[in-house]
Amino acid sequence: MIIASWVCLFAPLGATVAITLGGTRWTRRGAGRLATASVFVSFIAAAVAFFSMLGRDTGDRSHLSTAWTWLAAGNFHVGLSILVDPLSIFMMLVVSGVGALIVGYSIGYMDGDDEERRYFAYMALFVFSMLLLVQAGNLLLLLVGWGLVGLCSYFLIGYHHERPAAVAAAKKAFIMNAFGDATMALAFFLLIQKTGSLEFAASFQWAGGAAGTWAVNLVALGLLGGAVAKSAQLPLQTWLPDAMEGPTPVSALIHAATMVTAGVYLLVRAAPIFERAAHVQQLAAGLGAATLLLAGFIALVQVDIKRVIAYSTMSQIGYMFLGAGLGAYANAMFHLMTHAFFKALLFLAAGIVIHALVGEQDMRKMGGLRRFLPRTYVAFLVGALALTGIPPLSGFFSKDSILASALAAGWYGDLLFAAGLVGAFLTGLYTFRMLFLVFGGEPSAYAREHFHQAERNEPWLWMGLTVGALTVLSVIGGWIQIAGLWHPLTDFLKPAAEPLVEPSGLQDLLASLGAVSLGVAGALLAWSIYGTRRIGVPSARPLRALLEHKFYFDEAYDLLFYRPAVRLAQSLRDSVERPLVQGSLTGIAAGARRVGTEVTELQTGVVRTYAFAIAGSVAVLALVFVWVK
Amino acid sequence: MGPNVTWYVAVASFLFGIGALGVMLRRSPLIILLSLEIMLNGANLAFIAFSRHHGHLDGQVFALAVMAVAAAEVVVGLGLIVAMNRRQLVLDVDKLSTLRG
Secondary structure: OHHHHHHHHHHHHHHHHHHHHHHHHOOHHHHHHHHHHHHHHHHHHHHHHHHHHHOOOHHHOOEEEEEEEEEEEOOEEEEEEEEEOHHHHHHHHHHHHHHHHHHHHHHHHOOOOOOHHHHHHHHHHHHHHHHHHHHEOEHHHHHHHHHHHHHHHHHHHOOOOOOHHHHHHHHHHHHHHHHHHHHHHHHHHHHHHHHOOOEHHHHHHHHHHOOOOHHHHHHHHHHHHHHHHHOOOOOOOOHHHHHHHOOHHHHHHHHHHOOOHHHHHHHHHOHHHHHOOHHHHHHHHHHHHHHHHHHHHHHOOOOEHHHHHHHHHHHHHHHHHHHHHHOOHHHHHHHHHHHHHHHHHHHHHHHHHHHHOOOOOEHHHOOOHHHHOHHHHHHHHHHHHHHHOOOOOHHHHHHHHHHHHHHOOHHHHHHHHHHHHHHHHHHHHHHHHHHHHHHOOOOOHHHHHHOOOOOOOHHHHHHHHHHHHHHHHHHHHHHHOEOOOEOHHHHHHOOOOOOOOOOOHHHHHHHHHHHHHHHHHHHHHHHHHHHOOOOOOOOOHHHHHHHHOHHHHHHHHHHHHHHHHHHHHHHHHHHHHHHHHHHHHHHHHHHHHHHHHHHHOOOOOOHHHHHHHHHHHHHHHHHHHHHHO | OOOOHHHHHHHHHHHHHHHHHHHHHOOOHHHHHHHHHHHHHHHHHHHHHHHHHHOOOHHHHHHHHHHHHHHHHHHHHHHHHHHHHHOOOOOOOOOOOOOOO
């Protein structure tokens, strides 16, 4: 179990190193195959670890394995250690499994790109970072993985470095993430001061004895800051839609397997701390609910197919935050897994559409693609149904289990439940709006003109196979846990995160009824607006402007942070840099030059004056010596 | 034993003074070189006089070193003067003031 976990962790790193060192000795497709194989090896190793864990007693499933002391400063030791327990095994399976499919798909998607090797080296590194994050045996190593994930996202979002928009988006993602990293680091400093270590066990023990104190609240708040930044929740959500500048498989990897799920993982992993800071945990749930509504509304007016899917990710992660914040840890992780399946599916299917239309992402130019891409249509439909939460697809089971848990969590939960129901309606609406715009109706003029059939070669096969596998997973992925009847996942995760809420059968039923009927209602509304066009698109100009500007978050941040910072920098330049720094240097230089000019007057060039000067000086010196004696 | 050391030092100072005046007052580089030699010999005389007076050989060794240096200096100096002559420069140190700041 332990060895398999180490293999799982380091296989993708090996691929990164090999591709980087090998350089052009790798063929482009060879680099892709190696990266895919390495992530697949990770998945196999994770599966081996998983099954050997199933063979053990429940009490014997959590192991901390330390390779060596990685950092030592006085009494403070941090080991390079991994924690293998049900939670991390679960994440390893999701990350490496979905990751392998996405990297495999990239072989097809990126085929013919100039810098394929760099791309695959980054992809493997990305998976490694995420595995490090979920397997980390102490908080410091977790922060290392956390930072590496942010770095890789920077690399990959800015992969098309010749496009200014991509570079700007990469910087935006990195800076927003760095903000979260900073709050996490501050929380860790506080932890070190209080406990003298960053081990999970020690900090959880300390939190247990310090419930409700300001220190626990601050630590939890710092961790929440990191989680919010990484998972693109309010108020640090603005980087995620811009991150669509990266290649489509990168978006899929960020949204499905790595990166944005890290925040949810942290909420569950550090649950013992959050539970002792109840208000912060409730804040997390509230932020999740607010984000899922906000993202759902914005998704209604987006015209870029990838951006719609991006906002749906924000919305679904909001559900996970809601669940994790209310203590329904297993349900949040369950939704994380099913979401990974159908979100990867949606992105990769969208990638096929984008490919078929030679890079076009604007849905207004699409339409009627069902006729050209029948199999992609089926895959996309499955993804959309799963996202909306229609039974018996995967999204139904996981989303409704979160909503049922909200019902079981008192008046605050009821409030969040209502938000979740509105979110379900919005999900149906924007998902099927996208579906009808892209695939429904008659083929648009643009689609007729630009559609080109992919050649049935090896890259095409990679794309088809991975999308097919994800379609199957999106259908059956939810069957591993059926609320009220069958809950192996909750039992499996119990040793790592004991759920705080236990919904009753009635609550399960109520949540499912509400969510499904509202989801279907949303889908029907989308059908009548965009499918049959029986109802016109509502104009509501001010509302539309509000949504198209994404609730003016970018503008507000620009006004609140960017402009003042620029103004401060400019005034510092004018009042400090120029007069003090630049001025003093200019003064010194001018003084030296003036002194030099005056001293040159002494140099007459006539030997006689030098001789006089020497003789005179010697005479004076001689007199001084005699006189002093 | 010969005369008192004072006389020797007086002669040495006299020679040194004549040399120094020559260096400072004359214009021809040749004469300046000659005056330099006179200064060096004045110093040498003082060295040897004191050496004898104190019964140490250090001063005599020093005098030998000074002679060697003087010879080398004459070589360089005369070389310079020959070079100046070849380039048809006026042999007047007051006119050679291109190093003026």
